[in-house]
Amino acid sequence: MITYIITGVGDRKHFPTYHFILPACLTVTIHVIAFTVPFQQRWNAIYDNGVSLTSAIIDSTYIICILLSILYSGLSLLRIKSYKRQVTNYSADIYRMSLDWLSFIIIFRVLLQTLPIAGLILGIELFNKLGVIWTFTTLPAVFTQIVLCLNILSENYVIIEPITAKEKEMTTSGNYAQLERQRVEKYLENEKPYLNPEFKITDMAKDLFSNRTYISAFINREYGMNFNRFINNYRLKEVERLQSEAIQRKQKISSTEIVIHAGFSNYRSYFRAKKMAKNDPVSID
Template identity: 25%
Template sequence: MVLGCVDVRPHTVRLHMEITRLLLLPALASVVTLVVVAINRVHAPTKRPHSILIAYLFATGFTWATFYQCYYHPAGFIYTHHLAMLSFLIMPVFLYQLIFEATKIDARESFSRIHYFVPVFITLVLLVASLLTPKKVQIDCFATLGQQMDASYDYFLWLAGNRMRMRLVLSLLYTIMGFQRLSSYRRAVINYSANDATNRLSWVFWLLFASASLVVVPFLGAILSRKDIFLSVWLYIQGSLIIALNIYLSVYVIQWRRFVYRPEGLDSVCQSGVNAVSDDRQLSDEGQLSDDATVKGINKQNFEQFMSENKPYLNPDLRIADLAAELTVNRTTLSVFINETYQMNYSCFINGYRYETFKQLVKQPENAILTKSALAERAGFHSYRSLLRYQNKGTTHEN
């Protein structure tokens, strides 16, 4: 991205239209997407992800709108450039907060407000510097990239000119943190969900991948002139990626409950994926002490009989909370029971039943006309790809 004026002006109508389209299309796309998400939020059961995405879309739209203002109206930009700095720097924070919500295993875990400190602090410093710098000097700074600026105001030029490097650092930092969150989530959630779509959160991985690709322009902006970046193809690619990313995020946030495991009321679980340890006396979901909620209280024979007769694993969205409710035990206790009894996590255990069911379905002559994908879904897998992913792990068990 580019924040600040460039020392070029359109000399043809065609160039003028290209620049306008380049700067305003991402802003308009952000506004349209924001409206769609805001309307959906009214009836959404989980409103927090919608609110975070709305904040992100607003920051994105405002940032690109200020690009346009800076290019054509530098005199007006001096009144909004500090807000442009805030929106520009806080976008990676909003994106990481959305990833934080998607990868949250412990329902009591909260997003620290300290993440907002750096963007807000830098903005306040820039605001103070602006108040100490004459307006004419600021206009010269944005209109000429500091070429006609009084050397006594170098501090303002440094703040205004290094925002690209600041954004680069924040983008890299939060992208790395996002991948770490996703990795920890995948290790922990397999003890509580056998839904491949929510376990892997592939959409978060591709979101992080796209976010990492957006670092290219800030990186080039840190080593090249703004004019070179502005006239390069990279800024066009950046704008297109922003539009695609906004649509991509909106689709998954609107369908949040379908793609994200919601640990409502879940006991505290170690984020690193270490198996939970419970006492002999566990609290049930209703808060009452129950002997059935202990590991020893779950009889292996009765448990396997229940699995064979009721076949709960045929439900592709089966969560450990659902299975624990049917067995009237605590979900953490059930997870520990499966880990200790079968030496595997909940996800592998349930998918093992599904895999054995799939093999039986394949052998039945009446299923010869069905595809493997259809049989995999009948066995409880979300897709044949999920079955292959499980099969490649080489983890099966005998029912």
């Protein structure tokens, strides 16, 4: 659900209800078994080779849980991948839009929570101990929830706002300012909006009395790159200017301070932008 909300693009849609049906049935089944079947009987049903209705239900439930976990984890990663392709034309904040932490949570959790269940079904002796099962299931869940909460509270993500009715009308009617390279470059050099780490294409559209669709297409056509790389190239130039200025004035300023003053949210964003800039087809100088 969190992945669905954060990576939403375009018009906001409710999470389809049918996705809750099977997980809800599994949850009810697990709770019914937990409250009606004694613990020792459940334990024997898992580890004994004998065939019984209880063991069949438990094994089937665990197998379905594994398959659902793998399925939805895969779908989440695909959604994140699709989101990354679109957010590059919306935001210039490399760090917050990467969602590396969310991808890590998904992969980490599915691996550590499916291993013990698979081990139980396959009869691997290592997973015959309750402590091992608890370590592989409960601890990862607690850890991932902590990571999730920290990143959500620190707003370490970028939400792509839906295109407004006004923007749609402007696009349809063509009632927006036409851009030229000189005007765009003058705006960026004089106003320096890229110094704001959260600068988005919607901010640029507002300042230039245009819309995001036209600006995105303009940047791609004129400079051969997306909005993200285009803006970060200006930040890289600002880093060079600040470094040169610091040397001339013999000021002792850390590299981190310089990249933050240039508009990057942190040094990691600067490093990524610098790495990507090597492949840019068109210079903005």
